[in-house]
Amino acid sequence: MQRTLISETAKKTGEKVELFGWIDSIRDHGKITFIDLRDATGIVQCVGEALDKVSVESVVSISGTVVERPENLINPNLETGKFEIKIEKMEIVSRAAELPIPIGGDGADIDEGLRLKYRYLDLRRPRMAKNLRLRSKVTTFIRNWLTKKDFVEIETPILTKTTPEGARDFIVPSRLQPGNFYALPQSPQQYKQLLMVAGFEKYFQIARCFRDEDPRADRAYGEFSQLDLEMSFVEQEDILRLTEDLFSDLVAEVFPEKKISSSPWPRISHKEAKEKYGSDRPDLRKDKNDKDELAFAWIVDFPLFTEQSKEDFYHGSGASRWAPSHHMFTAPRPEDIALLDKDPGKVRGLQHDLVLNGYEVGGGSVRIHDAEIQKKVFDLIGFSEKQKEEFAHMLTAFKYGVPPHGGIAPGLDRFLMVVLGESSVRETIAYPMTAGGTTAVMDAPSEATPDQLKELGITVRGK
Amino acid sequence: MQRTLISETAKKTGEKVELFGWIDSIRDHGKITFIDLRDATGIVQCVGEALDKVSVESVVSISGTVVERPENLINPNLETGKFEIKIEKMEIVSRAAELPIPIGGDGADIDEGLRLKYRYLDLRRPRMAKNLRLRSKVTTFIRNWLTKKDFVEIETPILTKTTPEGARDFIVPSRLQPGNFYALPQSPQQYKQLLMVAGFEKYFQIARCFRDEDPRADRAYGEFSQLDLEMSFVEQEDILRLTEDLFSDLVAEVFPEKKISSSPWPRISHKEAKEKYGSDRPDLRKDKNDKDELAFAWIVDFPLFTEQSKEDFYHGSGASRWAPSHHMFTAPRPEDIALLDKDPGKVRGLQHDLVLNGYEVGGGSVRIHDAEIQKKVFDLIGFSEKQKEEFAHMLTAFKYGVPPHGGIAPGLDRFLMVVLGESSVRETIAYPMTAGGTTAVMDAPSEATPDQLKELGITVRGK
Numbered sequence: 001m002q003r004t005l006i007s008e009t010a011k012k013t014g015e016k017v018e019l020f021g022w023i024d025s026i027r028d029h030g031k032i033t034f035i036d037l038r039d040a041t042g043i044v045q046c047v048g049e050a051l052d053k054v055s056v057e058s059v060v061s062i063s064g065t066v067v068e069r070p071e072n073l074i075n076p077n078l079e080t081g082k083f084e085i086k087i088e089k090m091e092i093v094s095r096a097a098e099l100p101i102p103i104g105g106d107g108a109d110i111d112e113g114l115r116l117k118y119r120y121l122d123l124r125r126p127r128m129a130k131n132l133r134l135r136s137k138v139t140t141f142i143r144n145w146l147t148k149k150d151f152v153e154i155e156t157p158i159l160t161k162t163t164p165e166g167a168r169d170f171i172v173p174s175r176l177q178p179g180n181f182y183a184l185p186q187s188p189q190q191y192k193q194l195l196m197v198a199g200f201e202k203y204f205q206i207a208r209c210f211r212d213e214d215p216r217a218d219r220a221y222g223e224f225s226q227l228d229l230e231m232s233f234v235e236q237e238d239i240l241r242l243t244e245d246l247f248s249d250l251v252a253e254v255f256p257e258k259k260i261s262s263s264p265w266p267r268i269s270h271k272e273a274k275e276k277y278g279s280d281r282p283d284l285r286k287d288k289n290d291k292d293e294l295a296f297a298w299i300v301d302f303p304l305f306t307e308q309s310k311e312d313f314y315h316g317s318g319a320s321r322w323a324p325s326h327h328m329f330t331a332p333r334p335e336d337i338a339l340l341d342k343d344p345g346k347v348r349g350l351q352h353d354l355v356l357n358g359y360e361v362g363g364g365s366v367r368i369h370d371a372e373i374q375k376k377v378f379d380l381i382g383f384s385e386k387q388k389e390e391f392a393h394m395l396t397a398f399k400y401g402v403p404p405h406g407g408i409a410p411g412l413d414r415f416l417m418v419v420l421g422e423s424s425v426r427e428t429i430a431y432p433m434t435a436g437g438t439t440a441v442m443d444a445p446s447e448a449t450p451d452q453l454k455e456l457g458i459t460v461r462g463k
Numbered sequence: 464m465q466r467t468l469i470s471e472t473a474k475k476t477g478e479k480v481e482l483f484g485w486i487d488s489i490r491d492h493g494k495i496t497f498i499d500l501r502d503a504t505g506i507v508q509c510v511g512e513a514l515d516k517v518s519v520e521s522v523v524s525i526s527g528t529v530v531e532r533p534e535n536l537i538n539p540n541l542e543t544g545k546f547e548i549k550i551e552k553m554e555i556v557s558r559a560a561e562l563p564i565p566i567g568g569d570g571a572d573i574d575e576g577l578r579l580k581y582r583y584l585d586l587r588r589p590r591m592a593k594n595l596r597l598r599s600k601v602t603t604f605i606r607n608w609l610t611k612k613d614f615v616e617i618e619t620p621i622l623t624k625t626t627p628e629g630a631r632d633f634i635v636p637s638r639l640q641p642g643n644f645y646a647l648p649q650s651p652q653q654y655k656q657l658l659m660v661a662g663f664e665k666y667f668q669i670a671r672c673f674r675d676e677d678p679r680a681d682r683a684y685g686e687f688s689q690l691d692l693e694m695s696f697v698e699q700e701d702i703l704r705l706t707e708d709l710f711s712d713l714v715a716e717v718f719p720e721k722k723i724s725s726s727p728w729p730r731i732s733h734k735e736a737k738e739k740y741g742s743d744r745p746d747l748r749k750d751k752n753d754k755d756e757l758a759f760a761w762i763v764d765f766p767l768f769t770e771q772s773k774e775d776f777y778h779g780s781g782a783s784r785w786a787p788s789h790h791m792f793t794a795p796r797p798e799d800i801a802l803l804d805k806d807p808g809k810v811r812g813l814q815h816d817l818v819l820n821g822y823e824v825g826g827g828s829v830r831i832h833d834a835e836i837q838k839k840v841f842d843l844i845g846f847s848e849k850q851k852e853e854f855a856h857m858l859t860a861f862k863y864g865v866p867p868h869g870g871i872a873p874g875l876d877r878f879l880m881v882v883l884g885e886s887s888v889r890e891t892i893a894y895p896m897t898a899g900g901t902t903a904v905m906d907a908p909s910e911a912t913p914d915q916l917k918e919l920g921i922t923v924r925g926k
Contacts (some may be wrong), residue, residue: 003696020696022662022864040613040664040695057864094832120860123661132663136616152599154893158621158647158671159633161684161907170622170635171911171919172647175675176900179923180908184621184635191894193903197484198586200595201503208621208671212638222622232503233466233483247844252782331673369557393904397583401485401520401559430617431654437639441657441856444624445643448634456634460642461920 001063006080007041012066013083019044019062020093022124024039026056037085039064044080048087057096057103063089077338109175112426116440119431131428134417137254139206142227145246151202151229156191158184158208163390164364166327168212170222184210184223184265187409187426189329190394193367196405197397204229206412217424218359218414221433224425226362230407236350236366238407240298243354243362247410251294255419261286261295269301283358291421297355304349305380322380328349329394330365331406337373344380354410364408367396371398464526469543470504475529476546482507482525483556485587489519499546500525507543511550520559520566520587526552549649574888579903582894594891598879600717602669605690608709612851614665614692621647621671626853629790631675633685641920647673647686650872653857655693656830659868660860667692669875680887681822681877684896685817687888689825693870694705699829702869703730703761706817708823714757719880724749724758732764746821754884759826760818767795767812768843785843789814792837792857793828794869800836807843817873824878827871 004017004151021039035046037060043160046062054060064085075081101110103124122128137454143153162169162183171181185191195203207228215221231239244265251258261284273280280302284295305322324330333338336347354362368374374395378388416428426432431440438444453459467480484502498509500523509525517523527548536546558781564573566587578585585591606616624633625646634644648654650672658666671693678684695700707728714721724747736743745764747758769784785807787793795803799810817825831837837858879891889895894903901907916922 020866038662040662057865074734078871089700093867094861094865097862099863113560121863122659123658123663129662132617134692136610139616140610143603147599147603152596153602154595154599155688156669157686157894157896157902159896159907160674160904161909162911163905168638169798169915170645171915172633172635172908174900174908175631176848177908179910179926182902182908190905194583195586195893197583199501199592206618208595208618210622225618264516389591389908390909393906394805397904398557399560400562402557402583403483403522404556418691430547430658431620433620433622437637439645440622441654441860442624442626443853444622445635445637445640445645446624447642448625448644448854452632452634455631458921461922463575463642 004042005041006037006039009044009080009085010083010244013068014066016063016088017085019046019064019085021062022058023054023056023058023060023096026054035062035087035090042080043082044085045075045078046085046087046090048090051087051090052092054090054092055096055098057099057121058092059093061093062087083273098266101148113434114399116426116432116434119440123430128427131416131420131422134254134420134431135412135428138203138250138416139412141250141254142246143204143206145249146202146229148202149202149242151204152200153205154195154200154203155205156185156188156207158210160185161390165191166324169213170210173456173458175455178455186211187226189229189327192407193329193394193405194397196230196232197400197402199232199403200233201403202229203407215433215435216351219415220413220425220429221435221437224414225412226409227412228407228409230405232403232405234366234404234406235324236300236352236406239364239366239408240352243408243410244296247296257446258292258294258419259290261293264283265296265298267298267300270299270303271301271413273299279358280353281355281358281360284355285357292417293357294419295357299353299355300351301333301348302326302351302353303345304330304336304351304377304420305344305345307345308382322382324377324381325349326363326365328381329367331368332373340373340376340380350406352408354408356415356418359414359418361418362408362410364406366404366406369402369404371395374398468504469502469507469749471501472507472529472543472548476531477529479526479551479758480526480548482509482548484522486517486519486521486523486559487543489517498525498550498553505543506541507546507548508538508541509548509550509553511553514550514553515555517553517555518559518561518583520558520562521555522559524554524556525550576897579889579895579897581885582903586893591890594879594883594885595893597717597883598875598891599609601879602875604713604717606667606669608712609665609667612665612705614667615663617658617663617666618668619651619670621673623648623654624853625857626653633673633675636919636921638918641918649674650689651691652790655691655744655870656857656868657791659693659695660863660865662695662866664695664866665692666694666870670872673901678896678898678900681880683876683888683892684898684900687877688721688875689872690875691870691872693868695866695868697829697867697869699815699869701750702827702871703815703831706871706873707759710759714882721755721757721882722753726757728759728761730763731763733762733766734764736762742821743816744818744821744823747818748820756820757882758820762816762818763813763814764796765789765814765816766801766808767793767810767814767840768807770808785845787840787844788812789826791805791827791840791844792830794831795836803836803839803843813869815871817871819878819881820878822881824881825871825873827869829869832861832865832867834858837861 001018023037024038026301027034064087159182169183308323330349350366413425464481485501487499487501490497527550577670622645632646793812802810813829876888
């Protein structure tokens, strides 16, 4: 007999079905036993007599007949509440021991370390399963929306070169060149700009990015996903409008219960944001208690440079007082180019930050596409000749016909955190790391073997 | 004035347009100059007088009028051959120096190292641009096809735990736990099985995988992409049928010029393949000169174990002569379970390899979902207690209600290589590494700074 999904049982009243799933709950009334059976499509009540003893969360198969419930036993809260399965046979496929964490409720009272250790159980929690399903809906929607607009999705490398983009790199020792290291990309920034040089004009990717920064509620440790996109022959206005259209359509389709506070989204200069709201990511919701309100806003006209601080992981920080406010590929406003020589602190960049309910959920810019201006920026942020050498490929690429280009990179985890009303990005990720950098379920990082270290030409200090 | 795409010019005869793009070729006839202008959507001939000197591959904007060509000057080989642009104004946006590699032709005669160094130019080559656009079409098709069948796309971690899955790991030193290491995943195998334990039932991901193995024409060094998928409550037959439907529909939609040799695809036992074809990935094309023939086949009934060899990077190779033929999570055929104790070499596994034109383009299996059988397999492949400890989370997970499950992981790069008729997977990847493990465009691997090494608690030997 073929498996019937629980979502299909409603159409099968009077028919024999075979269901597979997990035992969501059991009510043993002596002779008669009620079982709520759960699969990926729903929950249905099953009733049987003289059943084998079975524990909650065991996997079973149940053969039986779909019968209508008497009027007084209908459960209006359940999609399948008008009927039940009269069990003819139940087989235990995989018995469940007592669970180490409860999976009912929202899990907020359970130690997060335990939730991550048993993530495969934690993801049975309806809230978590729903979050991941919505995440998949969001990426599907984004991909199809951009594909319809002729964007090409292109995968860029994970094993790449260390580049001073503002955060700490993860590095990977090379076996073929012992003593040398790859770096994991902080973003595909250079690769996507080079795709513009290659002539693709419209690129996107749901890209994995890696930053060895201390975690926060709105930042997962180690890796995160961003919608990375870039366009050629565009001005800042085009990027803002495309992003606004994309997210407005996304919210309407995937989160129809949400209301966007104001459209078009407010555009606020960095200066005004600081003066009026004391923040460059102001929370513009009209009613902060409204869980369905989404207040998007653009922050624009950032200064191109900020003063370097000792906390900056900005590698070029020796010879100059300037660090890039966004990153070193951001173009200055054309009318401010003359100020690069005279008063760099006054130069405004063509940067745009996407803000949602007080969170920065994305940033981007129009990029420099002129080698001379790029060189000038490298000088202003104090790059040594050696550091310039590390970006020589960008200056070289700029010699062979470069279109004006720009883009944006909304963070997927953080956007989902805000729109789902979660308190941490980890509630939107299948297997996030703990705050201490330990992987979910598996016990990493862990020791490497002496053979591995030898092949890679490295040793662990103190061993 | 708004930009007109070259693909839109055909509809604008008699109208003024502004085009942006690259100069594909120039023919200077003295007073009059012919320019073929290229953008991401096409090529069009532009004609002007007294134009500024400009080099091929420079980026320009051209304003002009779309005019019909006289009958005798129509170019039937060009979509835009019936008309041309009468140039009123041309502005040079970005001048191109002489290119270090030619971008006409298929590039087969150019040193691959040079092609990768200037990949942003190499990707202007029509063949390469087309390959990447088709790659994007393929992944879009696959994603939508699976999504319609209620599969959920779930991202799994890249920073994870080292596990002995048969190849060499890349490892990543941890700053938060100096002296310990993450590993990059050889595949999301365990994570996807744990998603089945979590109850998602249908999972997929276009997953990045990492193996530090020597490169071959059909294997990129370092990283590759696979369509990773897993299903619960299925038998091997369900996995084969789904995969066959998916790839048949994909070929019909994205590669309509291709013909699949025989449907349903032949299923050949491992034994028969070896005996009849001398290979477990036979090339079943009827005509090996037909570039549009695709001969898919299934190889099944593999032995569960093979004899370990010294070349195996199989970590548990000390105490036993057996290594998993696929991987250590593959289920034995139910009727062969008794042989695990008596004659392990005779046990057949529920493994399936997807073969296309003589290449293995995917492999998968029904997995073990019973902790006792999994333990037995760990023993047979000679796992030490410490190694078993490293997989304890799988055995633990198997205690809490596990559905029968299985899946497959077709390699995206290799499938594309075969279907596009390319001689190397690198022709299907935007920025592949060289055979020597050096990154495209950027010069990695490279030295880490003393500060980085110190933070990570490692030293480079001999320094």
